[in-house]
Amino acid sequence: MSKIIFKKQLSKDVFMMRLDAPLIAEERSAGQFIILQIDDDYGERIPLTIADADKKEGSITIIFQVVGKTTLELSEKNIGDNIPTLVGPLGKPTHIEKFGTVVCVGGGIGVAPLHPIAQALKKTGNNIITIIGARTKDLIILEDEMKTIADEFIICTDDGSYGRKALVTVPLKEICERDPKPDMVIAIGPPIMMKFCSETTRPFGVFTQVSLNTIMVDGTGMCGGCRVNVGKEIKFVCVDGPEFDGHKVDFDNMMSRLNSYKDIEREQHSCFLEQEIKNKEALQ
């Protein structure tokens, strides 16, 4: 059980929360995640990255986007409410060392998991070039936080409502063409973005690390639901990852697996979501 000790809305669908979790705060490193459940009996277990941790306060920070039932219910919880199931830190920590110049590419909500990694890389003396992108201005999160740790900072939106009107792959390609080319790229965001970032860097031979957000159940390697094809091997994202070499990941398979339950979830939750929206409208 874990208490919500702080909550803030970052953009239309994105929320940040600090949760009381002293053990997780003590053990976690950048790149790891937690699994939470809003109802012990019938709730779904959903993975969320640990965006930050405060050992003194004994708290962790999560940043999440409302995309379905659990994230919606979570967004409706308030300071003082309890989350019955919170387990972590899960996954392998990001390998942090001095690589040289690292390009950190974050798309949409992917900026949340990217932030602690960029921070750790900066601390180790890397030169950080940050590219953050979103569909539109309102969906950009953590702009200031990312800016303060970046040696070079680029922002783009698909519709041009803020920063450069481009997909993140455009500035990424330009950076890869520089001499010297960057030593490494870390791309975190929607699968399709990670796929195209990997395709962009492949011809330049720049190592590209991605962080995969597959569907999970246990998060301890017991079910295999989170498996992805990496090169010729099957890997379990929850224990072997979540970070992998983007040039080896079979993104198309991963994306089709992410949609395994789309029809069912839409069917099951649509009545629920519609009702929720009506309730909200009635309140306003």
Added chain:
Amino acid sequence: MSHLSPEQLSDEAKKLIVEYIEKIDQLKTKDRMKIPPQEMPQQDPEIRSHNLEEVALGYTMEQARIEAMRCLQCVKKNCVEDCPVKIDIPRFIDHIAHGDFQTASNVIKEASLLPAICGRVCPQETQCQQSCTVGKALKDVDKSVAIGRLERFIADWERSTGKISIPEVKPETGKKVAIVGSGPAGLVVAADCRREGHHVTIFEAFHKLGGVLRYGIPEFRLPNDIIDKEIDTLKSMGVEFKTNFVVGRTRKLTDLMDKDGYNAVFVGTGAGLPMFMGIEGESLVGVFSANEYLTRANLMRAFDKGHADTPIYKSKNVAVLGGGNVAMDSARMAKRLGAKNVYVVYRRTEVEMPARKEEVAHAKEEGIEFYFLQNAKRIIGDEKGRVKEMECLRYELGEPDSSGRRRPVVIPHSEFILNVDTVIVAIGNGSNPLISQTTPQINVNKWGNITVDETQKTSVDRIFAGGDIVLGAATVILAMGEGRRAASAINKLLAEDIEKEKVSSN
């Protein structure tokens, strides 16, 4: 096999008991052999294949007593010899025959801590009932005394009285034991160490307790109530439970001792690493490990479609690969979740199937189809990456292998297509590497199983292990047996500590 209804079975037994009860102490072997074996009352297959209620309903009191009278009270107790925890079988059965259920229960509990569970899930036909004299004499293992059903009867009887005795706990010793994993192995260690007065904490990765008993074995075989009762008993004894705690991640194993002051640790983390076939198409949408499928259905309650948030795949035609209990459970669960056709594809024959015989029989009654001497070659997807069909190969039995079982050999060019939308892979579990990866000092063998000595001690001082993490995927009773052995070694170690402390403080 045609089944009598529970009412018919009960009526028959009521008639018989009147006949036998008077001469109970005069029964000769010949008379006992004539007593008809009591069939287990069960839910109608047509009805039960749409619900999650327990299939086997349990003996009535009369049935239990009649069945108990079939036991010959052998001098050479084959049954006890083949019982992994050496329950004094004829003695508890004799008490049932005489209607003294409380004493029968006490006898079982001398040796086994979880009779309600073992009575339901032990593979009795390869253990106690395999060499039962009655079954031997009648040349049919199915006609052996139904020891498992009698064990279950007693456990259920005790539960129904509402007075489950809480084992006595000795005065607090101040010593602390950490147990990793709440499966049968961990639960048994908890009970045995707590009885000695040690403080016991069970750390469990999941939000619910019981290990495979909860997330793997479905409620139609082992209702959750029964697991809850066992856990309640441990709680009343003062055992502490910490759920949502992944040892190795939330806390390092050795930190439990170095930082948190535990004096000994037991690792009972189970097998929990699903194996896949390594064939083409295994990553398609619609292919699941049995662990995932059953966890969604059982632990996450996806069978309760209106209430559960966790979705489960909608299937029409399901292939289950494998022939063990896990395969049977997956197949029967798929049926209950609405699949029209469920095929169990197994590369050997029915004789070699490792599943409990009763489960295979139940699966057949429920309309599961068995494809023996066949195996998957590859899984084929549609344009959206979803399973469309499975290509299979036929096999025949060749020369015996090292285990004495005849090895299945592929028949060349025997490919054929099975029309399925879902494939559940139930070919076994390896050992979950989380503990060994995060505790490199612990020695494991080449399959990743933790290696232990005859007291269940690992290569690290004060760390013990048992159950599936040591044995590889095995059985509940073997996990229990290892737990008991480990607990007695832990209790001995802690007693020595206490002794030493006394000496040095004097």
